[in-house]
Amino acid sequence: MTDIPTAGAPQPAPVPAPGSLPSVTTAPAPPASRDCPACGTANPADSTFCEACGADLVVAARASDGAHPPADVSDGTVLASATPQTAPAGEESPLDVGWTGAVPSSATAPATDDLTCHACGQGRIVDGYCDHCGTPPPNPRDHLVDSPTAWVGGVCDIGRRHARNEDAMSLSATDPPGSRAVLVVCDGVSMATDSHIASLAAAKAARAVLDQPFPKGVGTPDSWASGAARALTSAVTRANEAVAASVVEDVPNPPSCTFAAAVVEDDVVVAGNVGDSRVYWLPDAADEPARQLGRDDSFAQEQMTAGVPRLEAETGPHAHSITRWLGKDAPEDLTPHLTTLTPTPGWLMVCSDGLWNYCSEAEALRTLLHDAAARLDDATPTTLASALVDFANEQGGRDNITVALARLAGRGSSTTTTEATAAAAPVEGDPTDG
Numbered sequence: 001m002t003d004i005p006t007a008g009a010p011q012p013a014p015v016p017a018p019g020s021l022p023s024v025t026t027a028p029a030p031p032a033s034r035d036c037p038a039c040g041t042a043n044p045a046d047s048t049f050c051e052a053c054g055a056d057l058v059v060a061a062r063a064s065d066g067a068h069p070p071a072d073v074s075d076g077t078v079l080a081s082a083t084p085q086t087a088p089a090g091e092e093s094p095l096d097v098g099w100t101g102a103v104p105s106s107a108t109a110p111a112t113d114d115l116t117c118h119a120c121g122q123g124r125i126v127d128g129y130c131d132h133c134g135t136p137p138p139n140p141r142d143h144l145v146d147s148p149t150a151w152v153g154g155v156c157d158i159g160r161r162h163a164r165n166e167d168a169m170s171l172s173a174t175d176p177p178g179s180r181a182v183l184v185v186c187d188g189v190s191m192a193t194d195s196h197i198a199s200l201a202a203a204k205a206a207r208a209v210l211d212q213p214f215p216k217g218v219g220t221p222d223s224w225a226s227g228a229a230r231a232l233t234s235a236v237t238r239a240n241e242a243v244a245a246s247v248v249e250d251v252p253n254p255p256s257c258t259f260a261a262a263v264v265e266d267d268v269v270v271a272g273n274v275g276d277s278r279v280y281w282l283p284d285a286a287d288e289p290a291r292q293l294g295r296d297d298s299f300a301q302e303q304m305t306a307g308v309p310r311l312e313a314e315t316g317p318h319a320h321s322i323t324r325w326l327g328k329d330a331p332e333d334l335t336p337h338l339t340t341l342t343p344t345p346g347w348l349m350v351c352s353d354g355l356w357n358y359c360s361e362a363e364a365l366r367t368l369l370h371d372a373a374a375r376l377d378d379a380t381p382t383t384l385a386s387a388l389v390d391f392a393n394e395q396g397g398r399d400n401i402t403v404a405l406a407r408l409a410g411r412g413s414s415t416t417t418t419e420a421t422a423a424a425a426p427v428e429g430d431p432t433d434g
Contacts, residue, residue, distance in 0.1 A: 141165045141196070145382060149173040152181045153381030154404030157389045159354055160397030166190065167352050167400040168199035168257075170207040173264075181264040182210045183404040186239070187277050187352040189256040189325060198243040198255030202326055205242035209235040210263050214270075225340050228263065228270040235261065236274055236336050240326040256327030259336070260350050262293070264406055269293075269343055272336030275322050276301075276353055279339070282366040283346035290362035294337035297324035314360055320353065345409040347384075354401030355392050381405040 033042045034057050036050035043050055047057050114137075117123040123132025130136075139158075142165055147153035152173040158165040166188030173181035186202040188195025214231050217223025239259055246255050258275025271279040271293040279293040295301055299321040303313035313319065324331050347369060359365050372387035373379035385403040392401045 139164065141168075141200075144169065145386070146171050147380075147382045149175055149177075149181070151177040151381065151407045152183070152405070153385055154183070154185075154350075154402065155382065155385040155389045156402040157354075157393070157397075157400065159400050160393055162190075162400055164196055165400045166196040166199055166257075167354065167402040168196075168203040169402050169404055170203040171404060172207060172211055173406070178264065178267045178408055180213070180266070181406050182207050182261070183263075183348070183350045183406060184210070184235075184259075184261045185277050185350045185352055185402050185404055186260075186326075187258045187275070187354075187400070187402070189258070189322070189327075192253045192256045192327065193251045194247055194255045195257055197246045198327060199257040201242040201246045202239035202257050202259060206235040206239040206259065206261055209238050210261060214263070214265055224268070225270070228265075228340060229338050232261065232263070232270065232272040232336050232338060236272070236326070236334050240330055240334055243326045243330075244328045254328040256325045256330065258322065258352075259326055260294075260352075261336075262348055262350050262406070264348065264408065267342065267409065268340065269348060269408070270338065270340045271350075272338045273297075274334055274336050275325050276320065278351055278353075278356055280349040280351070280362055280365060281341065281343065281346065282349060282362070282369055283344050285344060285346075288344060288346075290366040292362050293339040293341070296322075297337075298322050310360065343408045348406040348408055350404045351388075352400060352402040354397075354399040355388055355403055357399060358392055358395040381407055 034045050034047055035042055036053065036055050036057060038055035039050060039053045041050055041052040043052075043057060049055065050057055115125045117125060117130035117132060117135060118138055119135035120130060120133040123130035125131075125137050128136055141156070142158040144156040144165075145153075146156075146169065148171050152171055154169050154171055156165065156167050156169040168186045168188070170184045171182065184203045184206045186199040186206075188199040192198070210231060212231070214224065215227035217227055236259055243255055243257060258273070258277040260271075260273040260275075260277035260279050262269055262271040262279045269281070273279060273294045274297060276296040276298045278296070280290065281293055282290045298319070300313040300316065300319040302323070303316070304310055324334065326334070349365075349369075356365070359368050368391065369384060369388065372384055372391070376383050376387065385405050388403045389401045
C-alpha cells in the first residue's frame with residue numbers, strides 16, 4: 001500500500017536510477033581574499049575586520065551576497081564602523097582590536113617644575129643633584145630680585161668670583177610713593193664661618209624692627225629724629241643678636257656681617273650703618289651734591305680721615321678691613337652712624353661694597369645711575385638696580401653685589417610742603433650722627 005504524503009511532511013530524497021551516480025551539490029569555493037568596502041584594502045578571507053581601517057567585513061560581506069540583502073540604515077545596522085580603540089593612538093598592543101603594529105607615539109615634553117634640572121633640562125633633582133647630569137640646582141640667593149612697590153626695588157647677586165652669595169637684602173614698602181619704606185642690606189664677612197647665614201638673619205631681624213612706624217613723640221622734628229635714632233639702634237641690636245644665634249657651635253671665626261639701612265617715612269629719610277655697607281643720596285638736581293649718608297667703619301675710612309686720598313685708601317692692601325661688624329665677636333659699641341634728611345627729587349640707594357668697589361665717589365655714582373637710566377626705556381628701581389649690578393659684574397664681579405633703590409619726590413611721590421621741609425631739615429651733626 002502506498003502512503004499518500006501529507007502536506008507539510010518532509011519529502012524523501014529521490015532515488016537514482018539503477019546504474020547512475022548520485023548527483024552531488026558542490027558549494028561555491030570561498031573567495032581568496034575579502035576586500036574592504038570602506039577603504040578597498042584586500043584582507044584574508046576569514047578576516048572579520050579590515051586590518052587597515054577597522055571596518056566590519058562580516059556585515060559588509062552579508063550585505064553583498066544575494067542571500068543577505070543589505071539592511072536598511074534605519075534599522076540601526078552599521079555597515080562600516082569607526083576604528084575601535086582601547087588605547088591612545090600609537091600606544092596600542094596586539095591584544096587591541098584593530099592593532100596595526102607598533103607606532104611611536106607623539107611624546108609630550110615633560111612639564112618642568114622645581115625639581116627639573118635647569119642645567120640639562122632632562123633629569124630630576126634627587127638628593128640635591130640632577131639624576132641625569134649630576135648638577136646641583138641653582139641657589140635662589142645667587143640672584144634675587146625684589147620690588148615690594150613700584151617706587152622701591154633691589155637686586156642681590158652672587159657676582160662672578162664667589163662660590164656663594166654672602167650678601168642679603170630685605171625690603172618693604174607701602175603703596176603711596178614716599179609714604180613708608182625700609183631698605184636693609186647686610187654683607188657677610190668673607191673670612192668668617194657661614195656668613196651667608198649671618199647676613200640673612202641680620203637683614204630679616206632688622207627689617208622686623210624697622211617695619212614699625214617711628215614714634216612721633218611730641219610732634220617736633222627733634223622728637224621724630226630721636227625716635228628714628230632709637231629705632232635704628234634697636235634694629236642693629238636685634239640684628240646682632242640674630243647673627244650671634246645663627247650658629248650654635250663655637251667656631252674660630254664666628255659668623256659676622258656688616259649693616260646698612262634706610263627708612264623713608266612721610267618723605268623723610270633716616271639712614272644708619274655699621275661696617276662698610278653704604279647708604280647714598282643721589283639727587284636729580286645737578287646743583288645739589290650727591291653724598292654718602294654716614295661713614296664706613298674700616299681701615300680705609302681711618303686713612304681718609306687722616307688725610308690719605310680716597311683712591312689710595314680704598315685700593316690699599318687693607319682697604320676692606322672693617323673695624324666694626326655684627327656677630328658674636330663684635331665690638332661692644334654698635335651704635336650706627338645716623339643721618340636724617342628731607343629729600344628733593346632723586347634716588348636713595350643702599351648697597352654693599354660689591355658695587356662701590358668700582359664706583360665709590362657719590363658724584364661718580366650719581367653719574368653712573370643717570371647714564372644707566374638714560375639707556376633704559378623704563379627706569380624703575382628694579383631695572384636700574386639690575387643695570388648697576390650688571391656694571392659691577394662687567395668690571396669683574398669680584399664680590400657679591402647688592403643694590404637697593406627708592407625713588408623719592410618724583411614719579412608720583414608726594415612733595416614735602418615748605419613748612420615740613422623747614423621742620424625736617426637735615427640733622428647731621430646732632431648727637432645721633434656718627
